[in-house]
Amino acid sequence: MSDMTTIVEIRKAELHDVRVTYTEKVPLFDGQARLAVDSFGLTANNITYAVYGDRMSYWSFFPAPSGDDYGVVPVWGFATIVETTMDAMEEGERIYGYFPMGEELVVEPQRITPGSFIDGTAHRADLPVTYNNYVRCAGDPLYEADNEDAQMLLQPLFFTSFLIDDFLADADFFGATQVVATSASSKTGFGTAHLLHQREGITVIGLTSASNREFVEGLGCYDSVVTYDDIDSLPPGPSVSIDFAGNQQVILAIHEHYGDDLKHSSVIGGTHWDADRPESAPMPGPKREFFFAPARAQVRIKDWGIAELQMRLAAAWTRFL
The missing domain is CATH 3.90.180 (Quinone Oxidoreductase; Chain A, domain 1)
Known part of the structure; x- marks a missing residue:
């Protein structure tokens, strides 16, 4: 050695x-x-x-x-x-x-x-x-030894997806009827969309780049897909934003588009970490809230116990694969 x-x-x-x-x-x-x-x-x-x-x-x-x-x-x-x-x-x-x-x-x-x-x-x-x-x-x-690659690439992200879906459902989606996800092609993004798509009465909208649009549409877990340069076409109605991109310009556009119809705005990831960031300014709608998956996991460990949490996650993971 x-x-x-x-x-x-x-x-x-x-x-x-x-x-x-x-x-x-x-x-x-x-x-x-x-x-x-x-x-x-x-x-x-x-x-x-x-x-x-x-x-x-x-x-x-x-x-x-x-x-x-x-x-x-x-x-x-x-x-x-x-x-x-x-x-x-x-x-x-x-x-x-x-x-x-x-x-x-x-x-x-x-x-x-x-x-x-x-x-x-x-x-x-x-x-x-x-x-x-x-x-x-x-x-x-x-x-399963043959699934190691899939496990290390997808399972940690799917756990976050599971917790986001659980958090929103537990909050009754803050009164919203649709969820708008940035960076819809990201693994955490489409894992969350997969789970949300199974919720009755919730429309799931993916935001992505023009180059990724075909891929995102092919995933089959978004009810509709909109590109970043067409945010004004997002359908109206009470909505929740879940942000995996961390692009301030995109989030500002979403907040301005929905205004008071945006019921909750979650900051989850930063896939666009090197995008230009405009000077911080007040945004219409709700204050953005950082979603920290381990904190949500601790809530459910307290509510359910770790064994029950692991069982529910395993069942969802098996369906996802």
Whole structure:
């Protein structure tokens, strides 16, 4: 085993500035395990992690070796236990979860069950448990080796989709009858649309670029698709906006189009993170609210218990696939 490991760092003030850093591997202490990262997915969700890294503490999960000016973007993927000091964890075991964009992660497994464990590393103690939970694939009834690519690309995003759909339905859609989704081609976007499309009395409208329109229409989960340059054609009526793009000009246009008919405006992602941003100005309609999936997950864990939440998510995930 090499004495060095690599990790990808991004300068927080300039997300285009990316570099690979080499560091020495740390020896394990009692109660730790070393996971070699085998594969991970890259989606627009990872851009959101970087854009909101400070605001939502995404940079805090895996501190960058080079200090506070740099961050490590979290990724969802699969790893193998290559070294362990714990009898409860075996070398060679397959693990799914939240990893740094790098070669390895040292964890301190706690609350160990046949199907999962929590990383109890001290600096992660106050971070959302949703991201600190790791799945032991051998004990996961839904795990299929042939579906690893789909799982790491889609499942984390679908969990967010599931929580958005649940949140809106629980709020009776704030009195709206239609939902307008920006970045409709994004995985979280069409996962949410898939779920919303099954809700009676709710029309789902996708906003996308002209180049993606045919793809979005082909998904079959939007009742209609509108391009960004045609926002004025959005159908009237009480509406909710769910924003996966983070493009201020697009959101301003939606708010101006609907005015008081816009009943709720959720900020979810930042796929258009490098778009021109006009100076902040008051928008017609409701104040925009940031949707933080782990907070919603905690609500449902309290309401249902984690086992019930996982069961409902698994059922929805199976139907989605």
